[in-house]
Amino acid sequence: MFRRNLFRGGAHLPHLKTTADHPTVVMPPPNKVIIPLLQHMGVICEPTVQEGDFVQVGQIIGDSHKAMAAPVHSSVSGTVTNVDFQLWAGGIQVLTVEIETDGLQTPLKTLVPPTITNxxxxxxxxxxxxxxxxxxxxxxxxxxxxxxxxxxxxxxxxxxxxxxxxxxxxxxxxxxxxxxxxxxxxxxxxxxxxxxxxxxxxxxxxxxxxxxxxxxxxxxxxxxxxxxxxxxxxxxxxxxxxxxxxxxxxxxxxxxxxxxxxxxxxxxxxxxxxxxGMPLVKKKVTVAGPCVAHPQNVEVRIGTPLKDVFAFAGGFSSQPRKVIMGGPMMGVAQHSLETAVVKHTNALLAFGSEDGELPEASACIRCGRCSDACPMSLLPLELHRAALRNNLEDLSKYGTMACMECGCCSFVCPSKIHLVQAIRLGKTQLRIAAARTLARAEGAAK
Ligand code: SF4
Ligand code: SF4
Missing domain, CATH: 3.40.50.11540 (NADH-ubiquinone oxidoreductase 51kDa subunit)
Known part of the structure; x- marks a missing residue:
C-alpha cells in the first residue's frame, strides 16, 4: 500500500544541506577553462575551433549534426591553447578544448535574443x-x-x-x-x-x-x-x-x-x-563536504578546473580522500582536480578517509533489506551475483538495465556489500555483449 505521494522503497538519508542559507557567490573567470566536447548524453561534438583561435563568450566551439547532441560554447573570451583528447571521470577520453582567458569576458557580438513565435x-x-x-x-x-x-x-x-x-x-x-x-x-x-x-x-x-x-x-x-x-x-x-x-x-x-x-x-x-540570447556558459554549483573550508554555492564558468573552484571556496580544511562530482549517492568520483565543471555539474563534494573509503564488505546475511529498498523492485543481491560471475543470462533475467544506480541498496545493506558497484559492472558486461553481437551481425551481413 503506498502512502500519499510515496513511491515504493527508497531510503531516509541525512540531509546535510549546510549551504542552503548561503546566497550564491559569483566566482571570477579562471585563467584557463577546460571544456570537453561531450557534456551530454549522446554523441560527441566536432571541434569548430583550433589552437590559436581567438574566441568570445558564447561562441560555439563544438557541435554535431547528429540529433543526440547539444552545441558546446566558450564560457570565456580568450585564446584556444589546445584541442586534444583528455581523460575524464569514468575513464573516458574526450576531445577537449582549452582556452586561456584574456580577462575581458567579451561576449560574442552576434548574440541576440532568439525569435520565438512558434x-x-x-x-x-x-x-x-x-x-x-x-x-x-x-x-x-x-x-x-x-x-x-x-x-x-x-x-x-x-x-x-x-x-x-x-x-x-x-x-x-x-x-x-x-x-x-x-x-x-x-x-x-x-x-x-x-x-x-x-x-x-x-x-x-x-x-x-x-x-x-x-x-x-x-x-x-x-x-x-x-x-x-x-x-x-x-x-x-x-x-x-x-x-x-x-x-x-x-x-x-x-x-x-x-x-x-x-x-x-x-x-x-x-x-x-x-x-x-546568451547560451549555457555558467553553472551554479554546491561546493561542500567535510573537507571544504567554506562550503557554499558558487556560480562558475563552465570549464573551470575543479582545483580553482575548491580554492575559491577557501581550499581544503583537511586532505580529501575522495572528490565527487554530483551527490554522494549518484555522483561520480573524480580521478584528478585538473578536470573541470561541466554543464550538468550541480555539486562538488570533498570527503576525508572516513566517508571517502569504501567500507569492507562482509558476508550477506540474507536480510532482504536491499530488495525492500529498491525503488525499481529489483533484486540487487541477484544482480550483484550475476555481475561477479559475468552471467549474462541472469543479468538480463533480473533486469540489470532497469537499475537507475540510485545506491539505496548499498546504503541500507548491513554487510556493506558493494551492490551498486557490481551492478554498474554488470551493465558494462551487457553493453559489451550487445556491441559484440551487433558487430558479428554486421560482419555477417557484409
Ligand atoms: S541501485 Fe539499482 S538495484 Fe540498487 S536500489 Fe537503486 S535501482 Fe535498485
Ligand atoms: S541487504 Fe546486504 S546483507 Fe541484506 S540481503 Fe541484501 S546484500 Fe545481503
Whole structure:
C-alpha cells in the first residue's frame, strides 16, 4: 500500500544541506577553462575551433549534426591553447578544448535574443542554447522537448526535489531566480501547448515551497506539490508517480505516460536565454563536504578546473580522500582536480578517509533489506551475483538495465556489500555483449 505521494522503497538519508542559507557567490573567470566536447548524453561534438583561435563568450566551439547532441560554447573570451583528447571521470577520453582567458569576458557580438513565435523556432532556440538536463543527467533538452509523433503530452513536471544530501544549487536557484523560473514555465507551456504544470518539491524545503507558491503557484495551470522527503524522490520515475500517479514501464520514457519532466534550473535558464540570447556558459554549483573550508554555492564558468573552484571556496580544511562530482549517492568520483565543471555539474563534494573509503564488505546475511529498498523492485543481491560471475543470462533475467544506480541498496545493506558497484559492472558486461553481437551481425551481413 503506498502512502500519499510515496513511491515504493527508497531510503531516509541525512540531509546535510549546510549551504542552503548561503546566497550564491559569483566566482571570477579562471585563467584557463577546460571544456570537453561531450557534456551530454549522446554523441560527441566536432571541434569548430583550433589552437590559436581567438574566441568570445558564447561562441560555439563544438557541435554535431547528429540529433543526440547539444552545441558546446566558450564560457570565456580568450585564446584556444589546445584541442586534444583528455581523460575524464569514468575513464573516458574526450576531445577537449582549452582556452586561456584574456580577462575581458567579451561576449560574442552576434548574440541576440532568439525569435520565438512558434514551436519549431522554440525547439531550434533550445538547441542553440546548448541546454542539457541540469539536474545531473545531461540529456539534450531539445530532444527531450520533442516527444515522438503521437505522444499526447498533457503535463509539464518541474523537478525541484533535489533529494541528494549536501546539494542546494536548485534550492538557491528557486530562492534567487523564481521570476525566471516562472518565465521559463510559461514559455514551455505556451510553446508546447500545455495547460498543466506541477512543480514537485520535497517537503524539507519550506522556504523554497513558500517562494514557489508566491511566485509560480498563482499562475494559470501551475501548482506546487510538496512531496514526502525520501530518497530518490527526484528520480524521474519516482517524481512522475508522486505527482501524477502514472507509472513509467521499464524501457519506456516519460512521454509514454504523457508527461515531460524538466529540472528547475534548466527551466530558469531557458527564460534567461530567451531574454539575452546568451547560451549555457555558467553553472551554479554546491561546493561542500567535510573537507571544504567554506562550503557554499558558487556560480562558475563552465570549464573551470575543479582545483580553482575548491580554492575559491577557501581550499581544503583537511586532505580529501575522495572528490565527487554530483551527490554522494549518484555522483561520480573524480580521478584528478585538473578536470573541470561541466554543464550538468550541480555539486562538488570533498570527503576525508572516513566517508571517502569504501567500507569492507562482509558476508550477506540474507536480510532482504536491499530488495525492500529498491525503488525499481529489483533484486540487487541477484544482480550483484550475476555481475561477479559475468552471467549474462541472469543479468538480463533480473533486469540489470532497469537499475537507475540510485545506491539505496548499498546504503541500507548491513554487510556493506558493494551492490551498486557490481551492478554498474554488470551493465558494462551487457553493453559489451550487445556491441559484440551487433558487430558479428554486421560482419555477417557484409
Ligand atoms: S538495484 Fe539499482 S535501482 Fe535498485 S536500489 Fe540498487 S541501485 Fe537503486
Ligand atoms: S541487504 Fe546486504 S546483507 Fe541484506 S540481503 Fe541484501 S546484500 Fe545481503
Amino acid at each position: 514551436k519549431a523556432e522554440f525547439l531550434a532556440a533550445v538547441r542553440v542554447s546548448g541546454l542539457v538536463g541540469l539536474g545531473g543527467a545531461g540529456f539534450p533538452a531539445h530532444v527531450k522537448l520533442s516527444p515522438p509523433p503521437g505522444a499526447k503530452i498533457d503535463t509539464l513536471i518541474i523537478n525541484a526535489a533535489e533529494c541528494e544530501p549536501y546539494i542546494t544549487s536548485d534550492y538557491r536557484e528557486i530562492l534567487e531566480n523564481s521570476s525566471n523560473l516562472l518565465g521559463g514555465i510559461q514559455l514551455l507551456m505556451r510553446q508546447l501547448g500545455l495547460s498543466r504544470c506541477i512543480i514537485g518539491i520535497e517537503d524539507n524545503k519550506p522556504a523554497a515551497i513558500a517562494e514557489l507558491k508566491k511566485v509560480c503557484g498563482r499562475a494559470k495551470g501551475v501548482s506546487v506539490m510538496p512531496l514526502p522527503t525520501r530518497y530518490p524522490q527526484g528520480a524521474e520515475k519516482m517524481l512522475i508517480w508522486a505527482t501524477t500517479r502514472r507509472s513509467v514501464p521499464t524501457g519506456k520514457f516519460p512521454s509514454d505516460v504523457n508527461v515531460i519532466v524538466m529540472n528547475v534550473t534548466s527551466v530558469s535558464f531557458l527564460a534567461e536565454f530567451a531574454k539575452t
